[in-house]
Amino acid sequence: MMSVADFASHTIGFYKKSAVDQLLMLTWFVEVRQQKMGVDANYLRECFRAAGIDPPDMSVYLPRLAAKKPPQLVREKGLYRLAGNLRRELDRRLAGDAVQVAVAKSLADLPSKVPDLTERAFLSETLACYKAGAFRATTVMAWNLAYDHLTRWATSTDERLAALNDGIKRKLQGKAVAIGTQKDLVALTERTVVECCQTAGLIDKNQAEILFEKLKRRNAAAHPSSVVIGQHQANDTISDLVDNIVLSLR
Known part of the structure; x- marks a missing residue:
């Protein structure tokens, strides 16, 4: 299975992206490549560290992205997943x-x-x-x-x-x-x-x-x-x- 480090290091421009974009791309990776139902703050922190990046403040970023209109993240049962439209956009961008x-x-x-x-x-x-x-x-x-x-x-x-x-x-x-x-x-x-x-x-x-x-x-x-x-x-x-x-x- 593809590792977080492989995904980050070989995805063009990943390390030049903003923390928000990196967070959303890593969430996509977890959902699509690791086939998890969603992520929590601790797991995303681990993903950032595996990619060689200091994780941002999840207590700020995750609720903020879920509260956006339209939302970029959806919270269910303590986990965050990508909102449908964003998931489809990232599928197009990252599936290759x-x-x-x-x-x-x-x-x-x-x-x-x-x-x-x-x-x-x-x-x-x-x-x-x-x-x-x-x-x-x-x-x-x-x-x-x-x-x-x-x-x-x-x-x-x-x-x-x-x-x-x-x-x-x-x-x-x-x-x-x-x-x-x-x-x-x-x-x-x-x-x-x-x-x-x-x-x-x-x-x-x-x-x-x-x-x-x-x-x-x-x-x-x-x-x-x-x-x-x-x-x-x-x-x-x-x-x-x-x-x-x-x-x-x-």
Whole structure:
């Protein structure tokens, strides 16, 4: 089950919200994610502390929110629950956070699986961009992570390096550049490198298609354009690249 800490840390803008907004969002979390009938002052204080925040004065906030017109909280049998209209509004705003938390957690869990320090730096920046809601930057950093992983993996053994050079030779038909290390790949475009890796049999057709698609999205995100890069696109980019490239090519 999702923890309060996960919900708070991976919900965009949570720590910038007012105490009232945080209180209402935590109440929503308790009702929806923990499936409780309501909350009392003590339980909400625990939620705030679990999120790493000093709790506000519940003896003031809870009655005040229940007394508003229209009310934001409703008190029944000693517990507070969200008023119907507010509950529906928060459902629309927050229901997708389970996906967001899962994506962010997949990134946060990766460092233990990726020993390379350079890749860990890419991971850290990708996660920071995602948590800040900077989805264009997230898309760019996720591509950098996956492409660096691909090229590092493809040149990390003599066998794969030989296959890559053969793929380059066949793909470029005699115009090949001899590759000895990862750094030598700067002589080729990113798309060409992916094509040569596919020709060499280092990646399959599905992996190549994912990389081509995400490279196109990276280009749209990195340059001024009317293309919208939102959370959904960032989720898709991260999930595809992490699952099918970073964790598959070991």
